Amino acid sequence: MLKAQTRRTTTKRTARPRLPKIVSLFSGAGGLDHGFKAAGFELSAAFDVSEAAIETHKYNFPGAVATAGDLIDLGPAGVSAVVGAAIARGSRIGIIGGPPCQGFSRANTTATAADPRNKLPKLYIDIVRELQNDFVVDFVVFENVLGMRDRKHAAAYQNLLAGLTDLGFDITEKELCALDFGVPQTRRRIVLSAVRSGLEAKSVKPRRRKGLSTVRDAIG
Template sequence: MTKAQQQRSSSKRKTNQLPKIVSLFSGAGGLDHGFKSAGFKLSAAFDISPAAIETHKRNFRGATATAGDLIALGPKGVASIVKNAVDVGSRIGIIGGPPCQGFSRANTTAKASDPRNQLPKGVQALFLVGLCKWLIGLSTSQNPPSILDVKNVLGYRVNAGAEVEDMVSIAIKFNPTHTLTKDPANLAAVPPVQFDECELATKALKRIGNLVDVDEYLTSQHEIRKEMIESMCQLLEPARYDCDEYRKLYSA
C-alpha cells in the first residue's frame, strides 16, 4: 500500500468514527458545509423553508433534507426520519442555529410572545431523540444485545431564567437478552434475536418525554422542598458551610 493510499484509508477510518451530523434550522447549509469540510458526514437536515431545503439538497446530495416545522414534527416524526438516515449504532452530533429574533437585544420590537421563542423546546426534544438513538445503538451492539430500560428522567434549570431545563439526568438500565447459541450442525436452528430500533426508540422517547421539571415540582411541593433543604444542610454542616444562609437562599 502506497503512502497516499494509507493516508486515504486512515482518513476514511477517522471519518467513520466521527458522529453523524443532524442539522437543525439548516437553511441552505452554511454551517453544515463547515462540518463537512472538517470531515463529518451530514446525515439529516431540517428547515422550515422549502426553498432553503431545495438548495440544501443540491449542496448535500447524500443527506436526507426535510422541509418542516420542528415543533409540528415532534420527537416521533424526527426520530423516524433520523432512524432512516443514520445507521444503527452510529453516534449523532446535533448542530444548528435557531432563530434569535424573538429574544435578540438587537431586535427592538422583540416580544416574549414571539412563537419562535418556543423553538428551544423543540431543540431539547431533538437532543433527546439523538440521545435515545445513541443509547439504543449502544444497547443493541452489545453481545448479547440488551434491552434499554429508562428508569427515571429529571430536568433542572441550572442557569437563572432558563426557559427550559438546561440539565437532564437520566437513569437507565441495560437488560441483557440471553439466547441459545446455534450448534455447529445447526440442529437447534435457533433464530437470532431481532430488534425493531424504531419500536425501541418510541418506548424510550415516551419515558424521556415524561421528564419531570425538578424546579417546578419543588416549587409546588413545599414539604418535600423543605426536607430536601434540610438533608442538604446535613451534608454541608460538616464541611463548615453556613447552613442558615443556605436555608435563606433556597427557602425563598
C-alpha cells in the same frame, strides 16, 4: 540480509476513529453544516421549514436526507423517524443548529419572552432527548444571538443549559465573533458545545484563524 529485512518492516499506523454523522436542525441552506463537512464530518440529515432553503441544501449536500417541514409539526418522534431512515440506529451522531433568533434578537425592539419562536430551544432539547433513545449522541452544538442571555430571556436560556446538562452533556459556553475565524464580518454569537459526559473532551477550545478582515479584502 539485514537491509532486506528492513525493507519488509512496516510501521503500524493507528486508524483514525470514524466521526459521528451529523443531524442538522434549523439547517437553512447549510452554512453551519458546511463547516462540519469541511472538518471531515458526514452530513446525513437536515431539517428546515423553508422549502427553498432545503432545495439549496440538497444541492450543497447531495448525500444528506434534507427534509422541508416545521419541526413543531414533525415533533421529536417524527424527526427520529426521518433520521432513522438516513442513519443506522445505534450509530454515533452529532446534532447541530440554531433555532430562529428573531424572538431573542436585540435588533427586535418589540421582542418579548412570550414570542412563540422562543419555545424552539425547548423543542431542540426534546428532539435531542428523543434521538438519544436510538442513537449515541456524542455532541450537540447550539448557536444563537447574544440577546438570548438578556434578562427577559434568562429563563429560556437557563432552561436550555439545564436541559443539556440533564441529558448528560458537559457544556462549553462561548461568545464567538466571525471576525476571529477568517470571516470579514463582526457577527457575535453564543455557541454552546455540549459533549457527551464520559468522552475525553471535557471542554471545547475553538481554534481561531487569521483571514480577511474587511469586505473590500473579500470582494473589492
